[in-house]
Amino acid sequence: MESTAIPGYTFGTDQPTRSPVSEEDLERLKASVLFGSDDERALGLAGDVLEDQVEDVLDVWYDFVASHPHLVAYFSTPEGEPLDDYLARVRRRFGQWILDTCRRPYDRAWLDYQEEIALRHTRTKKNQTDNAPSVPHIPLRYMVAFVYPITATMRDFLAKKGHGPEEVEAMHQAWFKAVTLQVALWSEPYAREGDW
């Protein structure tokens, strides 16, 4: 199936969100997480390793969310009823996000879509893409906190295709850097004016 069939996945389209992040901002952020060309290569390999494991990764992440009422609340009605359709639509995009993190160049189109992803967690755009009757935003603290589970749970999947310990470590470090970099970008619309 074409990736364009993923509901609400507007990467590279003429969706109206533009990132306020400059090329220089991005380069400085990459330097701050020590992200370089070795990491781009390692992520490329990770994309091949993860391609047929995306659903398994998502099972782990969704189980983690589902097992914590304070997290599943962000995919539920304000009364606490989980929204299966919303969870399912987000899941398709979350899967594509894994592969985009590994395979997309971190260029202007990517930056613009990072901002779109960011906004979809905030009061500005949460729920709109999926017409979901859910709570109005996800707090910034959980965006930051998710660096841990999204990073730590990935190692086993990266090790499942027979690569040596050094290759697995390189893929995992690159993944950790890429997740941290993106959470830093996603924090942009949460910050007070001039504080990002």
Place this chain on the structure above:
Amino acid sequence: MESTAIPGYTFGTDQPTRSPVSEEDLERLKASVLFGSDDERALGLAGDVLEDQVEDVLDVWYDFVASHPHLVAYFSTPEGEPLDDYLARVRRRFGQWILDTCRRPYDRAWLDYQEEIALRHTRTKKNQTDNAPSVPHIPLRYMVAFVYPITATMRDFLAKKGHGPEEVEAMHQAWFKAVTLQVALWSEPYAREGDW
């Protein structure tokens, strides 16, 4: 030397900053980074492992900052002149922070001091503690980005005292969780009203 001799280190004193974070918020954040009693034990061991390596860790972190002009700028005058006294005073507290992360209970006094640490990076309180003529704030994105270097560089130090791979891994994962948890707390004063 008593830790009270560290300039500006006000942990547990009647310093006026109170954290707006509730016990429930903290418990939920801990759950979100999978932080539990095993991590507390592993951090206790990490404290013993790191105690006589604090200056070596700080050398690595300060070299990292010093080698990136966009980072050393936050310890410099607005004209870009590094402030040695400021760097030295912050360094004393940064060293104590390593040990506090390992050894302090994450209780109300700790939460209050986390908020004080947070504010010292923002326009509200940066420079005040050290009477430093530096730039007025550190952007949120670098607070988030630092999860990576502060975590990744720690592994070698944790492995230097002859512990087995499983113990080193447990200490490192606990450290990663503790850093992520604290950066989530430090993001509080950066967030727009109601968005943290």
